[in-house]
Amino acid sequence: MSADQAIPAVVPTPALVAPTVPKAYSSVSGDRLNTSDIYRDEYLIVQLPTDGIAAADTLSIRWGGRVPYSSPPVLYGELPANKQVQIPRTEVVDSIGLTVPVSYTIKKSDTGETMESEARFLTIDPQALFLPAPSYSSGTVTVNAPAPSGSTLRVRAVGDSVLDTTHQLVTASRPNLFVLDPIWVSKNKGRTVEINYSVFTKLSPQWLFSQVLRVQL
Known part of the structure; x- marks a missing residue:
């Protein structure tokens, strides 16, 4: 094969670096997150690169949790100067x-090509108890919590507004039943709530x- 017939070299596209999570801590097993560090936060912050992405590119965070979540698409240039994106706390708790x-996708404004970054693998530290999601039927939430008798329970439902129930005590071998406010249920009819x-x-x-139940009312 002559020199002018040589196969041209393939220049690989530079990989998009993985995002970071400022509240994570490092361990020998990788990046981890303690829920106590976001105990009162409404969101978990994900940090994107602060350069190398065009302002007109469309970006979305991918959170590969128990139920995958993608943040609403946004133009990179419309993000705050610190280039941080918020993941709802519910997704972390779940x-x-x-x-x-944790990764992000970029839709290039010039070519329309969609690219995905490398992933940051984030381990959410376990709790003292594994708490499965509740169940729901006809306005009532049923909780079977594997907690000691005398422990305190409460339910939170998130729809067009946040509904917090009153507290109940755990009784061994008996489920706890929480009747949701019927006005709240009516306002969210046809909507998927958490x-x-x-x-x-x-x-x-x-x-x-607990883990999160997503249900359409």
Whole structure:
């Protein structure tokens, strides 16, 4: 084969670096997140690169949790100067005990090509108890919490507004039933809402959180 017939070299596209999570901590097993560090936060912050992306490119965060979540698409140039994106706290709570790949996609404004970054693998530290999601039927949330008798329970439902129930005590071998405010249920009819519960027990100094039920009312 002559020199002018040589196969041209393929120049690889530079990989998009993985995002970072400012509140994560490093360990020998990789990046981890302690839920106590976002205990009162409404969102988990994901940090994007601050350069190398065109202002007109469209960007979305991918959170590969128990239920995958993608942030609403936004133009890179419309993000705050610190180039941070918020992941709802509910998505983090739903993935307690799991290792979650966190990445982002970019749709190039000039070519229309969609590219995905490398992933940051984030392990959400487990709690003292594994708390499965509740169930829901006809306005009532049923909780079977594997918590000691005398522990305190409450339910939170998120729809067009946040509904917090009154507290109940755990009784061994009996489910806890929470009747949601019928006005709230009516306002959210036809909408997918997120429902979970929290437990205060002698096993932990903080409330523990269950996985999240997503249900259309």
